[in-house]
Amino acid sequence: MLNYQNKNKTLQSRFTKYVQIDTQSDPLSKTIPSTAKQKDLGKVLVADLLEIGIADAHLDEYGYVYATIPSNTDKKVPVICFCSHMDTSPDCTGKDVKPIIHTNYQGQDLVLPDDHAIVLKMSEHPDLKDQIGNDIITASGTTLLGADNKAGVAEIMEAAAFMVQNPEIKHGTIKILFTPDEEIGRGVDKADLQKLGADFGYTIDGETLGSIEDETFSADGAVLTINGVSAHPGFAKGKMESAIKILSDVIAALPADCLSPESTELKEGFIHPVSISGNVEQAEARFILRAFNDEELQANGELLDATVQNIIEDFPNSTYELKITEQYRNMKKVLDQYPDIVANGIEAIKRAGITPKQQSIRGGTDGSRLSFMGLPCPNIFAGEHAFHGKQEWASVQDMEKAVQTIVNIALVWEEKA
Template sequence: MLKYLNSSNSLQNRFTEYVKIDTQSDPASASIPSTEKQKNLGKVLVAQLLEIGIGDAHLDEYGYVYATIPSNSAKKVPVICFCSHMDTSPDCSGDGVKPMIHYNYQGQDLVLPDDPSIVLKMTEHPDLKDQIGNDIITASGTTLLGADNKAGLAEIMEAAAFLVAHPELKHGTIKILFTPDEEIGRGVDKADLKKLGADFAYTVDGETRGSIEDETFSADGAVLIIKGVSSHPGFAKGKMESAIKILGDILSALPKDRLTPEATEQKEGFLHPVSVQGNVEQAEAHFIIRDFDDDLLAEHGRTLETLVKQVMESYPNSTYELKIKQQYRNMKKVLDQYPQVLEYGMLAIERAGIPVKKQSIRGGTDGSRLSLMGLPCPNIFAGEHAFHGKQEWASVQDMEKAVETIINLALIWEEKTN
């Protein structure tokens, strides 16, 4: 096959263009997409897809980008989709991103100039040890970079341009899907899978070079509302039961050496408060609950309710309401039914000349929900690191390998079809 070459720096040019467009999503917004500015990037992507020669590229009312590269094979090849998300995390500003390329990295500390207190050190970012001689992209120190997931966007766009420019490379129908609001768990809420028409998919939203992930957390969200008893603080003795203090007692009762993100790793689950608000009369906390095993996930929810009941016994005149809602489920149970999806992904990575790292995600992707919606969808690496914060970085050379992997996948599905 022809070798993908980034000789004109088109990959990093795409990427650095995309990260400058603020696409931060907003969990407090009820609109779809949650922020209208996400469509600004969607419009750019559609214009570039049309320029490449993909005639059906369009942005829909909900902020999704759809496009099709038609099959050029005589075989009846399964339709494959490549998917990345356009939004960036609400956890850190994405406004005014100034991408910087640190050429020929040699292991030194990378001090970000707009805030010299933000320093990337190899001791804190172990993957940097594999980047000697490579070109590292960071932001300038006051924002996140947006590699999560604009690295994936740039890689899919580069692969699409390459396939269109080389019709002698045989492939089946390729679908492209760019989603909004993945970072707030709504990435496929309005995805039209019938219109998409794909048989299998790959999200390009992973971290380390060569990684492919077929397993995610299963996830629930919980909302706890405490209704206390308010009275004038000057005359509160024997009367007041502060909802704030009750909630504080509950949070203090949560396990500290287990079931918490800072004390767990690998396939250990957790129960994690992510926001609190309130006053004496009413206080509210939101939790995320995670585990790879659905039975353990349910057990963590029961643990939370048991702790709440125990604390509430000390406040007989106050009440609580706890609602636990399903968010997404481990995609492995679906992907295990379609082993060729993972097998071809691993082969595509090997053909890019890099070791395969099969692993699980301590998180979720659009692929989690797509898989459960009937579109089996593992996750392949995009080369993004330290996401959701000011130390986020990506490697140009890792991104190039992701482009090669996407191209390889398109060709392998055609090659393996009888």
């Protein structure tokens, strides 16, 4: 029987230490990792893993952390990997994070001290209703928290320490992988799966307590470049075709009541402009395209292209280029071929005393691409909420349950081997 306890509050100590290290990734960078500061956390994690007693822990040149907990059973057990990403979203600053632990939450509004306009209300965060009596961690109001995905990182670290310190817990070989650049779709670009040597995996990067996600969006990225015609604004009549205005017309012409993040839910996809830049002569917009099946994803790309064509017809001397690239695909196609992976994850959640919630995620994880690279990899809850913004929060007690679930996964695979 698993008897994990968060002694001396080591879990939240790990978490609050990790979130204070700025690891924001940069989609415009061409380097790997996209920001060198992600390695700052990687170095800390390697030091912590070595202190735990995991001798082969190391950080590679691309910012990936690898480590192995050796098998302690005579059974032949599949090698299981636990994976989380170290970077935080480019959407909100992760510099100078000040984590705050709100103990014994009783349903009150949480006003964050560094910006009183940032308030967590139960009416806006329904999952808070399940947190009465728990300890809630937020940032101070000027940054995101970084629970996405440093909650998962801390939970894997805590589970690793618990398994090493309690050798009576029988398990097969366990692999640990911490990745950079997941938030910008490059999280496994340089992951060495041969070196990792795992059969199956679990990303620890989900939200609500008890959730296990075996389906994600399929995702493409798109870059739209408008080449307009520049002229002196005092003498521009009949000559100027502003790339900025053409691009604005394209974005305004996209559907507003559907196919946008603001208007979709459940299994509905979208076309989402995430950045714009440029001048009169040339302007660029970057989009993310999302859908749960590849046919709908392709249709979204075709709609974007048709919209551009329709707008630019009114500007005879201007041209455009639309480049669409694959980011990741719905991992359900792969996971359905290996039902034991999800089934064992569900059993592990039940053993933690939680009702499992098998569901889809309106997003992607490293597991989306890992699954298609030969490492089938569903996603397990980490207890992170309202990510990518200043209202991000996590529950200490939910994080403890995630640690229990990780250890239980190792136990279940050993028992069934």
